[in-house]
Amino acid sequence: MAKSKPRVKAPKSASKGEVITIKTLISHKMESGQRKDKQGNVIPRSIINHFTAKFNGEVVFEVDIEPAISANPYLQFKMRVDEPGEFEFIWNDDDGSVYTKKQKLKVG
Amino acid sequence: MKEMSRRQALALGSGLVAITLLPLPATASIEEVNEDIKKFTGGAEAAESAIIKLEVPEIAENGNTVPLSVSVDSPMTADNYVKRVILLAEKNPNPGVATFHFTARSGVAEASTRMRLATTQNVVAVAELSDGSFHMTKSTVKVTIGGCGG
Numbered sequence: 001m002a003k004s005k006p007r008v009k010a011p012k013s014a015s016k017g018e019v020i021t022i023k024t025l026i027s028h029k030m031e032s033g034q035r036k037d038k039q040g041n042v043i044p045r046s047i048i049n050h051f052t053a054k055f056n057g058e059v060v061f062e063v064d065i066e067p068a069i070s071a072n073p074y075l076q077f078k079m080r081v082d083e084p085g086e087f088e089f090i091w092n093d094d095d096g097s098v099y100t101k102k103q104k105l106k107v108g
Numbered sequence: 109m110k111e112m113s114r115r116q117a118l119a120l121g122s123g124l125v126a127i128t129l130l131p132l133p134a135t136a137s138i139e140e141v142n143e144d145i146k147k148f149t150g151g152a153e154a155a156e157s158a159i160i161k162l163e164v165p166e167i168a169e170n171g172n173t174v175p176l177s178v179s180v181d182s183p184m185t186a187d188n189y190v191k192r193v194i195l196l197a198e199k200n201p202n203p204g205v206a207t208f209h210f211t212a213r214s215g216v217a218e219a220s221t222r223m224r225l226a227t228t229q230n231v232v233a234v235a236e237l238s239d240g241s242f243h244m245t246k247s248t249v250k251v252t253i254g255g256c257g258g
Contacts, residue, residue, distance in 0.1 A: 019215035032224070034201050055213065062209035063219075068200050070173040070222040070255075077208075080184070080215025 004028045004048075006101045008089055013106035014081040022053065023076045026091050026099060032067035048073050050092040055105075056085035081107060135199045135226065144203050145234055148194045149242045154234045157243035160193070162233045164247045171225040171255030178208070179218040180235045180243070190217035192236045199229035224255035 009023040026048060033045025045067060053061040061077045084107040091099040145154055163177040180190045189212045195205040208219045217235075225231075228250045235243045 032201075058213065059209075060211055060213045061219070063221075064207040064209075066202065066204035066206055068197055068202065068205040068224050070224055074220075074222050076177075076220040078214055078216040078218050080213060082213075 004091070004093065004097070004099050006089065006091060006099050008087070008101050008103055010087060010103055011105070012103075013108060016081060016083075016107055019078050019080050021076060021078055022087075023074070024051070024053075024089055025072060025074045027072050028093070030067065030069060030071045030073060034067065046094050048091050048093055050090075051075055052088075052090040052092075053077065053079070054088040054090070055079060056083070057088075081105065083107060135201060138198060141196050141198050141203045141232060144194070144196055145232070145244070148192075148207075148234055149236070152240075152242055154242035154244040156245060160233055160235045160243045160245045162231060162245050162247045164231055164249050166248075167250045167252070168225060169252045171227070171251040171253055173222045174225050174249060174251070174255070175220065176205075176223050176231065177218070177220040178233050179216070180237075182217050182237065184210070184212055184215055184217055186212045187238065189214070189238045190235055191238055193217070193219070194234050195223070196232040196234075197223070197225055197229055198232065200224070200226045205231070225249055225251045226254045227251050 004026050006026040011020050014020050028048050031043055031046040035043045037043055047067050049065050051063040052059060060079050063075060084105055087103045089101045159181040161179050168174040178193055182190045190210045193208045196203040197205050205223050210217050230246050230248050232246050
């Protein structure tokens with residue numbers, strides 16, 4: 001399929017102790033493995049099966065994703081800010097591909 | 109003779125159409141959902157509780173993208189936080205939707221996503237807290253157009 005493009009919307013800076021909202025989206029067809037083509041053959045499953053959000057190397061939030069998640073999986077979650085650093089977002093594809101995106105966060 | 113073969117061809121054609129249309133995706137049973145909950149809790153009871161909230165639309169026009177938001181009332185400190193929340197759809201071909209893994213760093217145990225629902229059904233959310241307790245909630249979504257299978 002076309003290359004999946006991850007997108008992240010998170011604040012660039014926050015104050016210490018603040019709980020910030022992070023929104024992520026990755027373009028992906030999320031083929032469920034339930035659909036059939038015109039010949040009646042099952043279209044094989046092909047989804048993003050796992051998402052990880054790390055901050056300064058520490059896992060903050062993870063999701064096990066099933067085929068029941070819609071195409072272009074969208075995830076919104078929270079994180080408490082203790083120190084400045086860098087986010088790392090990781091998406092794992094059924095086909096073995098790994099998509100990552102990094103973003104810095106300032107505190108002040 | 110010529111007419112016969114035409115009939116046969118038509119019969120064959122309609123047969124093919126029937127084959128491609130008939131096999132509807134099998135739906136999960138309530139037992140399967142209960143089985144999944146048991147697997148999640150390790151056999152422990154998950155009582156319906158007000159600390160877990162599941163926000164889903166009452167009516168979803170399109171079962172392909174149904175917004176969903178789950179939150180659990182918790183201080184989210186190192187010794188008292190929400191570990192995991194599993195989401196299950198009772199009448200999807202497979203009940204599993206997603207499992208959110210929270211940490212104390214989450215600050216607030218709250219997450220949103222978009223899911224597929226095959227038909228009108230209950231969505232179940234079960235939360236595991238760091239003290240080992242399990243909390244459950246359910247919500248019904250009416251689906252106008254299903255979002256599974258073709």
